[in-house]
């Protein structure tokens with residue numbers, strides 16, 4: 001059985017016990033009218049195949065969500081499979097990616113990935129993290145997003161928002177996204193593995209922001225330990 005870590009009870013702070021089920025209930029309510037995280041938005045628009053999620057995650061690196069979505073919609077209107085990507089010239093692919101950061105580098109990576117998928121896996125995206133991370137430009141977060149959103153497999157995609165927020169909650173105490181992923185795999189109930197990225201990316205953009213988080217109007221304030229928060233709004 002999964003060991004669920006109880007966040008240390010703060011004495012005399014008036015904080016409620018940290019209840020992860022209640023946290024997710026409040027997050028869903030808070031975010032109902034906010035823009036979705038890019039990969040989940042694309043999935044809900046019908047671009048949820050493993051290859052589309054893999055390519056979309058690569059495009060999203062260091063690129064704003066609104067731009068990622070627009071670039072992916074433009075690309076997927078032309079090519080949605082490894083074979084179709086390879087049929088595009090590299091220049092044409094880079095042109096379709098324009099607006100994303102490092103468009104030319106990403107075009108090279110995406111073509112290299114498409115070629116390996118065709119040549120080594122018969123055109124099917126491999127369904128394990130190790131094979132995914134052997135692809136050019138693919139690290140733990142992109143592999144996890146592909147597995148989670150593309151394949152619907154329980155995988156925890158930790159980006160900078162997820163890493164920052166779960167540490168502020170006091171739910172984990174880690175120094176890097178990779179360590180956060182490992183810590184969450186120990187303590188987060190599996191039913192939230194896919195959803196945590198879906199919720200915390202927009203929550204990190206609009207509420208628990210990198211600097212000056214909006215604690216005074218945050219629905220989690222009564223439970224959050226606010227670890228390391230120095231100048232909340």
Ligand code: SF4
Pocket residue numbers: 165168169207208209213214215218219220221224225226227229232
């Ligand atoms: S109370 Fe503040 S630090 Fe905690 S989750 Fe909300 S915004 Fe983030």
